[in-house]
Amino acid sequence: MIDNKFLLDDKQIFEFIINGYMIFNPKFSDDFNKTILQKADALETNPGDNILDEIPELNNVWEDPKVKGILQSLLGSTYTMNSHRHCHMNEPGSVSQTWHQDGLNERHHEVKTVLGMYYPQKVTNKMGPTAIVPGTHFRNAPSDRLATYGNFKDQVLGTVEAGSIIFLHYDIWHAATSNTSNKTRYMFKFLFNKNNQAKSPSWHHNPTEAVKHFGLLLTTQVCKSAQSDFYKEKFLREKMWDNMTGGIKLNVSRDAWSGKKRPKKNTNMM
Amino acid sequence: MSIRQRLLYLHAATPSIRSEIIAMAIHEPIKNSATQIENSSIEWLYNSVHDAIIDGWRIIHFPQQRAPFEDREVDVMGYEFILEKLEDNFD
Numbered sequence: 001m002i003d004n005k006f007l008l009d010d011k012q013i014f015e016f017i018i019n020g021y022m023i024f025n026p027k028f029s030d031d032f033n034k035t036i037l038q039k040a041d042a043l044e045t046n047p048g049d050n051i052l053d054e055i056p057e058l059n060n061v062w063e064d065p066k067v068k069g070i071l072q073s074l075l076g077s078t079y080t081m082n083s084h085r086h087c088h089m090n091e092p093g094s095v096s097q098t099w100h101q102d103g104l105n106e107r108h109h110e111v112k113t114v115l116g117m118y119y120p121q122k123v124t125n126k127m128g129p130t131a132i133v134p135g136t137h138f139r140n141a142p143s144d145r146l147a148t149y150g151n152f153k154d155q156v157l158g159t160v161e162a163g164s165i166i167f168l169h170y171d172i173w174h175a176a177t178s179n180t181s182n183k184t185r186y187m188f189k190f191l192f193n194k195n196n197q198a199k200s201p202s203w204h205h206n207p208t209e210a211v212k213h214f215g216l217l218l219t220t221q222v223c224k225s226a227q228s229d230f231y232k233e234k235f236l237r238e239k240m241w242d243n244m245t246g247g248i249k250l251n252v253s254r255d256a257w258s259g260k261k262r263p264k265k266n267t268n269m270m
Numbered sequence: 271m272s273i274r275q276r277l278l279y280l281h282a283a284t285p286s287i288r289s290e291i292i293a294m295a296i297h298e299p300i301k302n303s304a305t306q307i308e309n310s311s312i313e314w315l316y317n318s319v320h321d322a323i324i325d326g327w328r329i330i331h332f333p334q335q336r337a338p339f340e341d342r343e344v345d346v347m348g349y350e351f352i353l354e355k356l357e358d359n360f361d
Contacts, residue, residue, distance in 0.1 A: 096306040107343065125309045133347075141345045148279050148350060150295025150305055151312050177309040224292045226283050229344050236344070 002077070006069025008203040010210040016074065016111075017240050018220050020137035020169040026066045028163040032057070036120040040087060040186045051087050051188065058188055061118050061165070070167060073203035074111050074244075075194040082113070082191035090128035090176050090185040097175040099133065100143035105171075107140055109239040111194065113170035118188045122162045128179030130158040130166065130187065134222035137169035138236045146173060154223040198246040207250065214252045217241065274299035276355040278327055280319050281348035285333050287319040292348045299360060319351045327353035 008016070016022050039055045047054045061067060062081060071079050102115065123129045133152050157177065158166050168174065170191070179185055217237040221230055242248075253259075281293035294314065295305050316322040319329065333349035 095304045096309070099307070129309060131307050131309075136347070139344050139347065141347075145346050148295065149281060149293050149347075150279060151308050152293045152347075153291070153314070155307070157309065175307050177307050178304075180309065223347070224283060224290065225344075225347050226349075229347070232342060232344050235342060 002065060002069045002072050004204055006065045008070060008073035010201075010203070010205060011213045011216070013073065013201075013203055013244065014213050014216045014241070016167075016169075017237050017244075018216060019134045019222055020172040021132055021134070022070075022167050023158065023160060023164060024066075024070060024167065025161050025164045026061075026064050028061070028064070030162070032060070033120045033163045036188075037186065040089075040120065040188075041184070043087070046087055046089065048086060049084055051085055055087075055188075058118070058190075061188075062116065062190060067116075067165065071114060071116070071192050074114050074167065075192055076196055076198055076202045078195045079114075079192050080195060082193050085188070085190045088176065088187040088189060090179045090187070092179050092182050092184065094128055094176070094179045096128075096131075096177045098143070099146040099149050099173045099175050101136075101141070101146075101171050101173060103171040105140050105142050109138070109236050110243045111169060111240065113194070114192045115166075115168040115170055116190045116192060117158070117166040117168065118190070119158075119160050119164050119166075120162060120186055120188070121183075123158065123160050123164075123185055124181065125157055125159050125177075126179070126181040127183055127185040128177050128181075129160070129185070131175050131177050132156050132158065132166075132168070133173040135233060136173035136223065137171040138233055139171075139173070141173075152223065198244055200246045201244065201248065205245070205248075207248075211250050211252055214250055218254060272360075273356050273358045274360050276357055278315075278322060278353040278355070280316065280322060280351045280353065282319055282333075282351060283348055285335050285349045287323070287329075287351070289318060289349075291317060291319070319353070322353055327355050330354050 036057055133155050218234050277297040279295040280291050283289045283292055297305050329351055331352035
């Protein structure tokens with residue numbers, strides 16, 4: 001059992017649903033991060049799925065109670081680590097990837113799989129950080145359809161402190177950027193799967209707080225797109241929330257104008 | 271001197287040339303040039319396709335207004351305009 005204090009709260013769940021990612025720094029010791037970095041530097045080949053055999057310390061990243069708390073919050077207490085994992089080595093002089101989704105474009109509105117990207121070293125913008133287009137986890141677009149996009153106005157760069165983890169919805173659009181520094185940038189990608197549909201929230205759920213923050217789903221636009229897309233996105237966010245809560249109904253108003261003060265009447269106009 | 275085609279992909283929020291640009295990629299006709307996702311600040315050349323036209327770009331591809339769509343789903347983002355500029359200063 002994960003201690004309640006390590007679970008996400010409703011606001012953080014809403015933010016993950018909206019953005020499709022979250023950045024977290026578990027504050028591992030400098031020695032721990034350095035050990036992993038040194039072992040990564042010493043790899044003669046890329047071990048692919050066998051990276052845990054080469055760097056078993058990586059298990060500690062995913063066994064950390066704070067990290068487990070996030071994964072349980074997003075995927076339920078029965079989540080498991082997928083057998084696929086990869087050490088991404090972004091070498092100096094690289095060119096950026098094109099935007100892609102790792103998922104298979106299976107149409108759903110759930111958090112079925114979470115990508116956990118662990119960075120053992122500080123990643124500056126010159127070191128080829130992972131770029132993300134917030135909110136695109138709802139978009140059913142095979143990666144080849146993304147090939148003509150260049151830069152998005154609302155893209156974000158994963159410039160992070162050493163030891164940070166970026167948790168991403170499996171379908172979000174992302175890409176490694178070019179490494180214009182003289183250091184190799186390492187990122188260890190692991191996948192985590194949901195195994196059971198939620199019957200109740202798997203995070204620290206508080207109905208009062210959930211009602212207070214529910215409006216975020218309806219008002220937050222994280223990536224500019226067509227207005228009609230934004231309407232659909234709001235609908236899909238609610239669908240994801242329903243799936244994650246097991247269908248809890250909140251007593252909320254969906255009318256953004258409800259309660260808004262009217263302009264003062266000019267009583268001289270008669 | 272040879273005239274070469276510069277290409278500019280602008281993804282606008284709607285099929286209108288006046289709508290806001292949400293994504294942009296420029297392809298220069300230079301061997302081994304790369305069009306990349308920037309790891310630093312981005313210079314947004316234009317706010318709309320109309321701005322690009324004023325600057326001399328010609329539209330060679332308009333997005334299809336009747337593109338397939340689903341009632342409740344979202345897929346690709348924005349509407350793709352492809353523009354060209356013919357220039358001869360690459361030698």
